[in-house]
Amino acid sequence: MQIYLLATNFLALAALILGLGSFSGGRRSWRLVPLFLLVISRSLSLIVYLSVSNSSDARLLGGLEVFSAFCLVWTLVDFPAAWPTPWPLLARVGVAGAIILVSLALIPGWPVPSPLHSLVIAVFSTPFILVSAGGVRWPHLAVPFILAFGNFLSLLDLTTPAWLIYLLAYVFFISAIHGESVLTFRQKYAERQQMAEALVQEAIDSSREQQRWLEVSEILNTIPNLNQSMEHIVRSMAQATHVDRSAIFILDAQGAGQARLATLYNPQRPLHLVRQAEVRFDLEHCPPLQRSIETQEPLLLPQQNINGLDSLYGLWREDRAGPTLIQPLVIKGRPVGALMLGNPVTSRPIRPSDMRLCRQLAPQIATMVEHRRRYQELEAEAEAMAETVQKKTQEPDxxxxxxxxxxxxxxxxxxxxxxxxxxxxxxxxxxxxxxxxxxxxxxxxxxxxxxxxxxxxxxxxxxxxxxxxxxxxxxxxxxxxxxxxxxxxxxxxxxxxxxxxxDVSREVKADRARNDFIAALSRELRAPLTAIKGYSDLIVHGEIDEYSPEQLQVQRIIHSSADQMAAVLDNAIQISAQNRHKVLPRFEEVQVAAIIEDALRDLASLVRLRELKLTQHIPADLPPVAADPKHLRQILDNLLSNACRFTPPGGKVALQVSVEMERAGNTFHPRLLLTVTDNGVGIPRSEQKRIFDAFYQLKSQRAAEQRGMGMGLAVVKDLVELHNGRVWVESVVGEGSTFYVSLPLTQEY
Structure with a gap:
């Protein structure tokens, strides 16, 4: 018994070593589990035997023998990825039954002898081994038969012959695993051989394609002249790929979404297009061509998917369509055109090797197309220049x-x-x-x-x-x-x-007389206005005798009217000066926040008088702006006073300042954006452009206190334009108006 246990231990360990070489990695690695359990089972059997022998140890030895038999047949069953329908269920039932038999054999006092359990496991595992092997493998089938025979001898109390038969089963078990190792090695060798052959064939094909690419590239480089370059390209590509049609489309550099058919190769009907006769069309009329150019990826349309190509083939009056390849031509990420290969006559599919050839030659063809386009542009410029020179020489005087x-x-x-x-x-x-x-x-x-x-x-x-x-x-x-x-x-x-x-001497004399009159009138009116404003300011601030609230309200109206009249005089003087000639502003770095603060402080009395709510939003990091501070202050005064005068009591006036980026050509420049918003009467759309004209007044004005001379916005427009800026208005009648002033931060561009 001891020799038998030692021998089975060594044989199980040898089987595990062979299994590590056969089953490591891949789908069959799970078969190492029963091999490992078999080694543990045989080791436990030897340990139990060498311990004190009694009836319970004999029952444990029998149970371990049953478990070892289960591990042997479990290892030989290779569960395939897809079994016929009943076998997966039968396999689950068989495994569960084997586990039950092993458990029963370990129960003390169980009447059924353990060899009978092993015999049942060996007999019922035979069909599973046969199905999983995919055919008859005698070493695999011999193991369950020999185990069954050995357990049969054990049932007849022929213990020693049974041990010898068990050892023979282990020998066949090792032979089966060794056979699988050899088969696995042969399969891997065959796979590697096939992979090597595939790599060699791929290298040969790649070499042939490379040689083909070099030959076609050399053919393309032999251009007779730039005028015939496009015809040479399409003819060479059609002959190299054996297609029915080959064409080149060039994107129009001047019109977005425009393209033209530069040339076409048709062996049955040769077509040569001069620059004046090239067919122009919109890309949106040919979705496949547009999609390929936008994605910058080749587009292959097989025979069963040629929708959208009718308009493309119709450019040269082709009434058929077939498998088509569209290869975009790109230079440094910028599409310049597309190469088209098609088989509308033979309907042959476009070969993958032809697609790879087009992809490899696309940069070279794109460069040639770009050179042709620039050559045509230079040719057109030369013709235009020659025509201009001719006109100049014909009519120099x-x-x-x-x-x-x-x-x-x-x-x-x-x-x-x-x-x-x-x-x-x-x-x-x-x-x-x-x-x-x-x-x-x-x-x-x-x-x-x-x-x-x-x-x-x-x-x-x-x-x-x-x-x-x-x-x-x-x-x-x-x-x-x-x-x-x-x-x-x-x-x-x-x-x-x-x-x-x-010479404007006559006009200037007439303007001078008018302006002198306005200036004299302004000077004469400014002195009494200053006195009125000064006294009313003292009364409003309580520095003279006490007045009742009604009297203070009257004084505020007097004070506000004096301010309004002073603003009218300032605008009149400004327009008078500007009528003489445009005075360039004296630019300097101006802190906008400080000027706004002064303007709002002077506007406070008008805001209180009209019972308005004035809000402001000025960023703390507002940069300085290159402007004339006097002009900028007058722009703010005119816009804010207009907003206050045209907003009913209880209304809101808001001033907002920000820096916005404005596009000028291909660059962006920072600009100062002043926004004055009110919820006043609003301006009709029909009058929004005319309000910046001098002396223009809104037709919808009704209140006498709202009427002015119509000079404030005209002055704003003139001053803003002198600063290279823009002023505009957005307004809805009954909801209010928003005036925008956009000024450059610098005056360097």
């Missing part, structure tokens, strides 16, 4: 004749600032002959047409604003009004300055 007949003086300088052109009107207005002015610095002319600021200051503002600048010269004898216009090429290159001016 026409423009000069026109300049000589106009009544405005015109002086043109070159990029270096030297005068190159002077017309007759300029000679008359300036009182100098043409030869005295030609080739002279433009500064000598500027001194004759402007007396406001030095030319250095005006030139600096000129370079910042890059727009026409007004000039005005006035003396006792004459007045000259003009404009300096920047002369640039279409590409933005500086070419010089154009000065246009006229």
């Amino acid at each position: 026409r423009h000069l004749a026109i300049l000589e007949t106009i009544s405005d003086g015109v002086v043109v300088s070159d990029a270096s600032g030297r005068v190159q052109l002077v017309n007759q009107a300029a000679e008359r207005i300036l009182g100098k002959l043409r030869w005295e002015l030609l080739d002279q610095p433009i500064g000598t002319i500027y001194g004759e047409i402007d007396s406001g600021e030095p030319i250095e200051n005006l030139a600096a503002a000129f370079s910042r604003r890059n727009q026409p600048l007004p000039t005005f010269f006035e003396s006792d004898e004459r007045a000259i009004q003009g404009r300096l216009i920047p002369w640039r090429s279409p590409q933005g290159e500086w070419l010089g300055i154009i000065a246009i001016f006229r």
Whole structure:
């Protein structure tokens, strides 16, 4: 007995070692569990036998023998991934029955001998082993038969022959596991052999495709000339891929969503498109082409999915459609066109190797398409330039004749600032002959047409604003009004300055008389207004004898009316000064918060008088702005006083300041945004554009205290535009108005 137990221990351990090599990793790794339990069972049997022998130990030895038999047949059953329908259920029932038999064999006093339990397990495991093996494997089937025979001898009390038969079962068990190890090794070797062959074949195919790519690339590089480059590409690609049609589409650089059919290869009907005859169309009319270009991914449409290609093939009047490949052409993330391969005649599918070839050649073709497009643009520019030169050579005197007949003086300088052109009107207005002015610095002319600021200051503002600048010269004898216009090429290159001016002496004399009258009237009215405002201010603040609330209210009305009248006089003087000529603002860094604080402090009496609620939102980190502080203060005063006067008692007026980013071309610039909102009477849509005109008043005004001279918003508009800004209004009648003022933070662009 001891020799039998030692031998089975060694055989079980050998089976476990073989199983580690066969079942480690993969789907069958679970079979190591019964092998490991078999080794433990045989070790426990030897330990129990070597301990004190009694009846309970004999029952335990019998139970371990039953469990060892269960582990043997459990290891040989390889549960496949998909069994026929009844076998999974039968396997669960069999395992449960075997566990019950093992448990019963361990119960003290159980009348059924343990060899009978092992015999039942061996017999009923045979069909499971046969089904899981997928055929007859004699080493696998021999194990349960030999176990059954050995247990049968044990039932006949032939213990020693039974042990020998058990040892033979273990030998066949090891042989079965070894056979599986050999089979597993052969399968892995075959798989690796197939993988190696596949890699070799893939390398061969890749080498062939690489050679094919090099050949086609070399063919594409042999372009006869740029005019025939597109035809050469589509012909070469069609011949290399053996397709029925090949075409190139080029995106229109000027029109978004526009494309054109550059060329088409059709062996039955060759088609050559010159630049003027290229077929143009909207991408949205061909969804497959649009989708491929937008996603920048190749699009393969098989025979059963050609919806949307009718319009594409219809560009060259093709009444059939077939399997089609659309390969986008992209340069540095920017699509420039698309290559199309199609089989509308033969309906052959597009091969994967052809798709890979198109993907590899796409950058090269995209570069050639871009070169062709730029060549066409240069060709068109050359034709336009030739046409322009021809017109200039045909009519060189026409423009000069026109300049000589106009009544405005015109002086043109070159990029270096030297005068190159002077017309007759300029000679008359300036009182100098043409030869005295030609080739002279433009500064000598500027001194004759402007007396406001030095030319250095005006030139600096000129370079910042890059727009026409007004000039005005006035003396006792004459007045000259003009404009300096920047002369640039279409590409933005500086070419010089154009000065246009006229003699406005007669108009200035008439304006001077009117403005002098307004100024004199303003001065005469300001003195009594100052006295009225001063005394009313003392009364309102309680510094003179006590007054009743009704009397104080009257004094507040007097004080507010005096403020309103002073504002009207300020606007009148401002408009009078601006009518003479546009005075450039004196830019400096201004703290907007401080100016707003002063404006709100002076507005407090009007707010209290009209019983309004004034709110403000000014960020603490508000940056300084380049502006004229006097102009900015007048803009705020006019907007806020208007909002208060047109808002009924109990209403709300809000001032909000923020910095917004505004797009100018391809860049963004920060701008100061002033917003004045009220819930007053509102402005009809039909009058919103006219309210910025001088002396314009709303037709809907009814209250006498709301009426003014219509100059406040006109002054705001003029001052804002002098700062390169914008002013606009949004309003709903009966709900209120919001005025917006947008100013650049700097005056450098």
